[in-house]
C-alpha cells in the first residue's frame with residue numbers, strides 16, 4: 140500500500156508540473172484529492188489493514204496528501220502569475236486612441252428661464268420661498284378667499300387626493316404659508332410645479348410651472364406693484380418693454396389685474412406673434428385682499444401688500460419661441476440642446 144501511495148505521489152507531481160492553466164490544475168486536484176479522488180480511494184482501503192500497519196500507512200498517506208497539496212499551491216501561484224502577465228501583455232492600453240466622450244447634459248430651457256426669473260427678483264430684494272405640491276384645500280382655496288362655489292375647485296379642474304388634499308392648482312398657497320410664518324416686511328417669490336386636470340395640447344399641460352410673488356409691508360400701494368413689474372418686464376423681455384394693467388378678478392386680490400407687456404418682437408407695432416395687438420399677456424396680479432391678510436393673522440388696517448403670479452412655461456415659450464408646451468416635458472435632447 141505504501142508503494143501505491145508513493146506511486147500516486149509521483150504521478151500527481153508529474154501532472155501538476157505539466158499543468159499550464161488554472162483549470163487543468165483544478166482537474167488534477169479533483170483527480171487526486173477530490174471526494175472520489177485516487178488518494179481518497181486508497182485511504183478508504185485502510186480498513187482492511189492490521190492494527191500495527193494502520194498508523195504507519197496512515198502517516199505515509201498524510202505525508203503524501205500534504206506534499207500534493209503543497210505542490211498544488213505553489214503551482215497555482217506560478218500559473219496565476221503567468222496568466223496575469225499574459226493578460227497584461229495582451230490587454231495593453233493604447234493611450235493614443237481617441238477617448239469616448241462622456242455625454243454631457245444641458246440645463247433645461249425651463250430651468251434656465253426659472254433661474255433667470257429668480258435672479259431678477261432676488262436682485263430686487265426678494266427671497267425664494269417654497270411650499271408643498273400636495274396641498275390642502277384650505278391653503279389652495281379657502282385661505283385665499285376663494286368662495287365655496289368657485290369653479291376652479293371643481294373635480295373636473297383639480298386633482299383631488301381626498302376631500303381635503305389636492306395637487307396644488309397654483310403657487311398662491313405659498314403666500315398664505317409664508318404670511319403665517321413670517322412677520323412683515325415680507326418680500327418673497329415662489330417658483331414651482333402646479334397641476335390641473337387639463338388634457339395636454341399645444342398650450343396645456345396637466346403639470347406646469349408658476350412663479351408667485353408677494354410683498355407685504357406698511358404703506359404698500361398699487362404704484363409699488365406697477366414699479367416692480369415694470370422693472371421685471373424690462374429685465375426679462377428687454378429695456379424698451381412697456382406694461383399695461385387690464386382689470387380682472389382673482390379672489391385673493393382686490394383690485395386685480397392681468398398685466399400685459401408690449402410685444403418684444405415688434406416693440407408694440409403689431410406682428411404675427413402678438414396677433415397684431417402689440418401686447419402679450421404676462422401675468423396676473425393685484426393688491427392682497429384684506430380677507431387673505433386676516434386669514435393669516437395680519438391686520439389689514441396696518442399692513443397692505445401686492446401679489447402676482449405668472450406661468451413660467453408660457454413665459455419661457457414666449458421668450459424662446461417654443462410653439463408647443465409638450466416639447467418642454469419630452470426630454471428630447473435634440474430639443475433641449477437648442478437653448
Ligand code: DAH
Pocket residue numbers: 308309310311351352389391392422423424425445446447448449
Ligand atoms: N394664482 C393665479 C392663477 O393661477 C395667478 C395669480 C393672479 C397669482 C394674481 C397672484 C395674483 O398672486 O395676485 O391664475
